[in-house]
Amino acid sequence: MGVQAELSERLNLGALYEMWMVFRRNKAALTGLILFTAIVLMAVFAPYLAPYNPYESVGAPFQPPSDKHPLGTNDVGQDLLSELIYGARISLFIGFVAAVVGTFIGTFIGLSAGYFGGLVDEALMRFTDMWLSMPTLLFTIFLAAVITRIGTFPMLYGIILAIALTAWPSVARMVRSAVLSLKESLYVEAARAIGVPSRRILVKHILPNVAPIIIIEVITRMAIAMLTEASLSFLGLGDPTAKSWGMMIHYAMIRNAITLGMWWWFLPPGIMISLSVLAFMLMGLGLEEYFNPRLRYKEQ
Amino acid sequence: MPGNGFVVRAENLKVWYPVRRSFVELITRKPPLYVRAVDGITFEVKPGEVFCLAGESGCGKTTTGRALLKLIRGAVIGGSVYVKPSREVFEEVSRHAPEAVVDKDSRVIDVYRVPEKYMRPLRREFQIVFQDPFGSLNPRMRVVEILEEPLLTHNIGSTKEERLEIIYRALEAVKLIPPQEFATRYPHQLSGGQRQRVAIARALVMNPRFIVADEPVSMLDVSIRAEVLEVLDELKQKYGLAQLFITHDLALARHICDRIAIMYLGKIVEEASADELVFNPLHPYTKALMAAIPDPDPEARLKYREVPIKGEIPTAIRLPPGCRFRPRCVAYDNAAKEIKRLCETEDPGLVEVKPGHRVACWLYK
Amino acid sequence: MSLRNIIAFLVVALVVLPSLGYLAGVAHAQGGLKITAESYDRWLLKECPCEGGKLVIALPSEPNTFNWFVAGSTWSILVLNPLYDRLVRIVNGTLTWEVATSMEYSSDYKVLTIKIRDGIKWHDGKELTAEDVAFTINVLAKYGWTYYHGYFASVDRAEAVDKYTVKVYFKSPDAGFIYNGLASMNILPKHIWEPLLKEKGDGLAKYAPKIPDELVGSGPFKIVEYRPGQYVKYVANKDYWLKKPCVNELVIVFIRESNVALLAVQKGEVHAYYGWVTAEVVPQLLSTPGVSIHVYTSPTFYHWGFNNLKWPFNITEFRRAMAFAVNKEAIVNEILMGYGIPGSPGVVPPVGINAQWYNPNVQNAYYFDLNKTAEILDKLGFKDVDGDGWREAPDGSDFSFEIYPPAYDIIRVRAAQKIAEWLSQIPGGGIKAVVRVLDWKTVWPLIRDGKVDTYLLGSGPGNDISWLYRRFHSWPGGTGNWARFSDPEVDKLTEMLKTTFEPEKRKEIAWRIQEILAEKVPIVVLYYRKMINPYRSDTFDGWFKPADGGIYNRLTLLNVYMKPEVCPVKPKPTTVIVEKKATVVQTVVQTVVKPGTTVVQTVVKTLTTATPVQPAPATTPTTPVEKGPNYALIAAIIVIIVVVAAAALLMRRK
């Protein structure tokens, strides 16, 4: 045990340190981390990086790339590069919130099913199976179509909700199986032998040990959520006021970018989506390999 | 209520695990099948005594240990487990679950009649140490947290300082010195022996009357077994702690235990004091086990080799009629016709052949 | 009821009503009204320069049903268009005789006598008679589920007097009947539909007619095949009574993405695209050899609607202030890229059949002037009291309202954002307007139920000016009055429109209504869109390009022919290699010029290249595909089997 590790232990940085070690060992995961950091920085410092305000018309519409507008302008003369940079914010936001909400629902259901077992487990797992048996994107499309049509809240939230609602089943499955194996673990049995109440066992013994799985889930779910959002936007179910990367592609499509050969409009957002999904997938893969390579079975 | 001088007494204890039936079998009403992990055993552990359960793996000894503490889930449990807790615990339990009280005067409680939610006070005095020291400690908790948990659960010690005091004393008792240093460590920073001692300390902080030690050293390297065993022995000497020591190692059992019971396929086949059992085994199975003990004396080894065993331990789902050891029994092959007939039809009960030495074999009836 | 309303009511009662009564009396006294309409002949080609060939038209969406009684979508109507004839049709903004040859109202306007042409044959050889016409009218009048029932609700019954005369009896006079009802009514064959109706009753609404057996029409094309999601195929009805279509075959393909459709036109796979084309592609299209565009103005009025019952939009002055804050020219020029015309304050569109009722005097009632808005708002007490740059309500509380455009129409979303921007720039403090973009399915019920402050909606006018009744008659009398506008004079006038038959008088009433609407501003019409239809001008000619309609229309179907140099019929000596020669043709894009607007004349240079097209093998008369097994399914199964077998073999070898 190195001094460094000793120190981190004392600072209670165990988990963080462990993760860092994983990333340092795994080249792919490190690439993912770097990419991720870059994209997050881009989102955070968008106002400083973007040459223009993406919500303002700053030039003639449909301009090809030029010195003034490195990626040209869109249908109302907004700068595409600025849109691309600001797009990181919306896309990451959608991905993050959807992933967190989805994982939260999944964790809750998985924990309950796994811990209480019996009839609760059976019922919840039937329910989960039902959702799992639906083609995910198809069902997300359906939910998004339904949700954005029943409330007067901004469409963006409807889409996030739709993505979250289809993201949870696999999380629930995974958490449940983790809980089931943890429940049989000796230290939980020891706690029961001591007479620790079940709620406390759940919170103190099971939850902290499911946490890594949840973290990985959030990361991979984010990737999937971003992809799903892009697909929904492409199909015309997105929020037309949210400048996400998916919406940029959608606009490019409805304003005939292919006909006009304006590849600078629909290629960059696709590449950005790919890069950020890649970042999350690499990070997820790295962490997963470390924590438990056999737990996962579903992805997209 | 036969006898009164016990801490824990199992009477005709049965643990049957149901085998999952398929849908068709459910419809056609096929009778349910069970794995009879423990199939009607009776024994008692006296105060201050170390009682050993020994046998091959899969014979049900671990299940017995857990069944005593009501830690088995998803199985059909029959028979009774009587315990004698301390006065205050007895009063607390009898207040909430009067139906569980068997004998008020001698404070005997039937564990299986206590509803789960009132088990907690009992758990305080009846504890367990698991076989696997690597799995039995939560890797995300420090030693101090692990040891504090039972205290918090049972409201022992009102302040943090008080609890720390108790924890340090328990750590010292299991020879983890200095306790202050060990207390801040995570399990993965401890060796196997140290972990097992933490596990013992966890049982110890509650000041129990009885612990089940479920093969506490079998997963440890031989070199560090001694220190754990030493701690356990000290507990018996110093605190008069009654123990149910589960092991597959007869040599170890003889060394540690006051009395030994040999289990085979969910039943006790022989029970006697340690020396009696080792030097005068009666049951063919015990003899076979003895043969497996490596002995430094080659002559002795040769002598025991004369009693071999055949086949392997069968599954506990479909048991043969009569004596369940019969298919593997060498003595059966050589036995007289009428005994053979008995072996084939009837199960031999545990019969006291000498004072304190009981055996379940038709040869001795 | 406010004093103003009472006065208005009295004015109506004292002045307008008696004069109306007088006019009605005059109409009575004159007795009967002969309907005048134009003849088709002036539009028709005398003879086809080339006969034969296949015309491919793309629509953005497929028809929802081939059952015309319940044809809800535009695309269904368009797809059935080549199949059926009408009594009269509106061509290029004028009423034109088709099957009918004359129509005459009785003196009380309760009977309409229609004479029809003889010698018209259904595709199956039977003759089209007055019975068919009467049957169609009766179904529409009787069954509430037919989509045109609203136009025929005033009809009591129709009778075939003789083989070529139909009499329509009305419950009450209905001035809009011919424009609304007859001009949009396809004549359906009685011998096909009557048995169906007897068999199914109301269930006919859910019936999908068999293709092509039950799709018998009398029009210039017969349907032979329908591939769901792909195309409808027609062959020319060579015996068509009006004129033989020049092309042999017509295929209508459905391409949702304008991207793809435009590329298909550019590649020459599709000869015309009748769909939503946004203006940015025009230069690209025009620079493609052989592609031209037809631009026309759609009469749909896109407007900024106010909820006239909700404060402060119930204050006429406030609405006027809003009207001054909208720069319609900017919306047309910037968002529509010039492809539109600014909305008329009188709502009635200056194009198409509605042009005859359009009142040009109101055009300049409002202009973009934020100072004027500021002035009115100041007067009304909307002032920036706390100096935060936003105006507060007269009682000093924060004031803001919402604009709801539907999410699917990006033009309206952008227009809403523009309006909000202008409102924020009002001198002396802006008005806070929040643009909320929701799905149409969500917005629509809100608009319908009056739950929103303001909204952006596109509404279609009717063929007959009496549509003003539906849009502006007091709530809840007019169900299309989503602005919940109510004005006693407009109520009276719009009611009169429904019963006044005299064209001059109707025009007068319509003009008056437009004046009132311009004054009261229940809604602000932002623009009428100009639509763009790309088409091939190198291979086909004879396109009919109406100012108010798309390139795909009945006259195009009759007239369009392959250019002689590519004509498949005229046998040409062996293979012709025509040099690629480019000719510059000047096309003047028609612009409707109205007083008060700047005259825009776009001169677009079209580069037409006579591309050598391989002469197709002599016209193969297309035989209707016999009904047989589903070939697509068979093909699918064969492909599956082959692939799986191949895969299995592949596996085996490894």
Added chain:
Amino acid sequence: MYRIVTSIITFFAVVTLVFFLSRLTGDPLAELANDPRITPEVLESIKRLFGLDKPVYVQYIDYLKNLFRGELGFSLHYMRPVMDVILERLPYTLALLVPSITISNLLAYRIGTELAWRRGSRLEVTTLTLSIFLRSVPYFWLAIVFLYIFSVKLEWTPLYGAMSPGMSPGLNWEFIRDYLWHYVLPFFVLVFRETIAFLFYVRSAMIDVLGEDYIVTARAKGLPDKVIKRSYVARNGILPIVTILGMRYAFLIDGAVLTETVFSYPGTGRLVFESIYNRDFWLLQGVVVILAASVIIVNFIIDLIYAVLDPRVKYG
């Protein structure tokens, strides 16, 4: 048996969920009110005709009744039974899905095994990196880029549809050529994408198998690689792969929705898109139910296959 019962329960739960969610979107005919032709009376009678005036639970019971008759309700947009509309499109989707799922799985299986075998080699690392990147690419976008390259720029493949307009299907060479010409790009995109996604499972399943003691033993015995690959790795590795086939199928349906939309292919996936566009929730509901049912059935079949392949699993 147990599987059949749970499958049926799952199916009905899906139907119920989808039904009630669809009903949440409100009046499907509301938009007709803005049609200049439609008067309130007409709207009322149309509603009555479609049973929209009945309470939701009655509608639900009617729907279930129809389901037993093999009907999925009535599409308000197409004015036809939903089942008819779907059946018209299903052949196209099946023709796209079945071959692509077969081919891609076989490809992925071959390549995945090979990758697992050569774990750590440069070939493996390159292939993996490439496929991780390609897996991150949004599916529809990939399809658009393919369309842009092959159809727009190179003009090798057609822009849209399953056949040239007016090309009446028939068993002649001309039609088959035309059909395949339209088929190749969507098919290729599906196969390409699916192979890459599936590769990972195969690889990790195979790596697991390779780590098993019996493989190590077999190698230690000096058995030739070919024999080990064929009789040890392949056989044991196929089990975990079969289990996830059901999920891959569901995933492929998602892919079909996007692919068919991009290539204007007239299948059921495209119908999803169309029904969203037309706000035809009854049809959307039907498509979702049908596709979900197909996933359930496929999963059921896969379970059976699994039981056949794996002697350890027994289903009653």
